[in-house]
Amino acid sequence: SQxxxxxPATLVQPVGSPLSLECTVEGTSNPNLYWYRQAAGRxxxxxxxxxxxGQISSEVPQNLSASRxxxxxxxxxxxxxxxxxxxxYLCAWSVWSGQGRLGTEAFFGQGTRLTVV
Amino acid sequence: GQQLNQSPQSMFIQxxxxxxxxxxxxxxxxxxxxxxxxxxxxxxxxxxLYKAGELTSNxxxxxxxxxxxxxxxxxxxxxxxxxxxxxxxxxxxxTGNQFYFGTGTSLTVIP
Numbered sequence: 001s002q003x004x005x006x007x008p009a010t011l012v013q014p015v016g017s018p019l020s021l022e023c024t025v026e027g028t029s030n031p032n033l034y035w036y037r038q039a040a041g042r043x044x045x046x047x048x049x050x051x052x053x054g055q056i057s058s059e060v061p062q063n064l065s066a067s068r069x070x071x072x073x074x075x076x077x078x079x080x081x082x083x084x085x086x087x088x089y090l091c092a093w094s095v096w097s098g099q100g101r102l103g104t105e106a107f108f109g110q111g112t113r114l115t116v117v
Numbered sequence: 118g119q120q121l122n123q124s125p126q127s128m129f130i131q132x133x134x135x136x137x138x139x140x141x142x143x144x145x146x147x148x149x150x151x152x153x154x155x156x157x158x159x160x161x162x163x164x165x166l167y168k169a170g171e172l173t174s175n176x177x178x179x180x181x182x183x184x185x186x187x188x189x190x191x192x193x194x195x196x197x198x199x200x201x202x203x204x205x206x207x208x209x210x211x212t213g214n215q216f217y218f219g220t221g222t223s224l225t226v227i228p
Contacts, residue, residue, distance in 0.1 A: 006159075032214055042203065044160075044218040051214060090159050094216070104209060105150060106216050108159035 002027035006091045006109030013116055019064075019078040021112050023091030026072065031093040033074040034106065035066055038088040050074060086116045123206050123219030130196055131227050138222045139190040140206030149182050149189035150207040150216070160205055164191070196226045 006023045013019060025031050035047040046059045048066035056066050063082050067075045074091060091109040123140045130136060140149070148167055152160035164175050166182035166189060173180055179192045189208075193200055206219040 034216070042221045042223075044205065046215065049215065088157075092159075092216075104148065105162055105165050106207070107162060108152075111157070111159045113157065 002093070002107065004091060004093055004107060004109045006112060008112060009110060010113045011115070013081050013114065015083055015116055016080045019076070019081050019085070019114070021076040021089055021091075021114075023074045023076075023109055024072055025093045028072070028093070028095055030071060031095050032104075033068060033072075034092040034094075035064075035074065035076045036090040036092065038090060038111075044090065048076070081116045083116050086114055088113050121206060121208060121217055121219040123222055125222055126220070127223040127225070129225045129227065132196060132198060134196055136193040136196055136200070136224060137190060138204060138206075139188060140208075140219045141188040142208060142217070143187070144210060145186040146208035146210055146217075147186075148209040149180070150209075151178075151180050151189070151191045152205040152207060154203045154205065154221075156202075163204075193224075196224075198226050198228055200224060201226050 003026045032051050034049045036044045037047055038044050048056055048058055050056050050068045053068050053071055064078050089112045092106045094104045094106045121140050121142050150165050151163045153163050154160040163178055164173050164180040169182055169186050170184050171182040177194045181190055183189055203221045203223050205221050207216050209216055
């Protein structure tokens with residue numbers, strides 16, 4: 001079965017420090033991978049998604065970047081954190097269902113609570 | 118990006134009552150998904166719908182893919198305290214590479 005791992009679970013970082021959040025997926029190949037940010041427990045904002053190694057699509061201009069160095073690894077980074085980067089970050093994966101289904105399903109990690117101080 | 122209108126924003130109900138929430142879009146969706154999120158956790162997929170008119174149940178939960186393909190609803194029957202959380206609808210269009218999420222319905226169940 002497929003599993004997704006996201007770490008760390010919580011992180012407190014000073015303004016101006018770098019950031020690296022990691023997400024890995026097991027039990028599937030060539031997944032689509034996603035980074036979302038959630039503010040105040042509501043509203044999932046898509047930050048980045050990737051359909052393959054080295055392929056990153058950015059949805060909103062921001063202080064963050066993403067990389068996919070391996071098929072099942074997705075990394076969210078920042079060189080210098082801002083206070084506004086605080087939030088709950090979620091990694092997700094999906095695969096094309098095929099078999100006549102036109103859509104697919106997304107599965108989420110446990111999330112990382114980032115507090116920038 | 119695509120906007121999904123989810124309502125109501127919040128609900129306060131007595132234990133045992135039924136719950137209904139819905140989601141609408143301005144575009145046609147190929148997939149409708151319903152998730153539940155507990156505090157401090159990632160959303161968990163409850164029900165996935167793939168065809169217009171499809172009605173699918175998962176225990177006390179029932180969801181339907183609207184005939185117009187622009188809406189979906191989720192019903193919870195005989196609510197219990199552990200139903201508390203935020204419920205999100207989501208949908209995909211075309212290739213399914215992107216997921217569009219509603220703003221969530223916060224459910225509080227009063228024992």
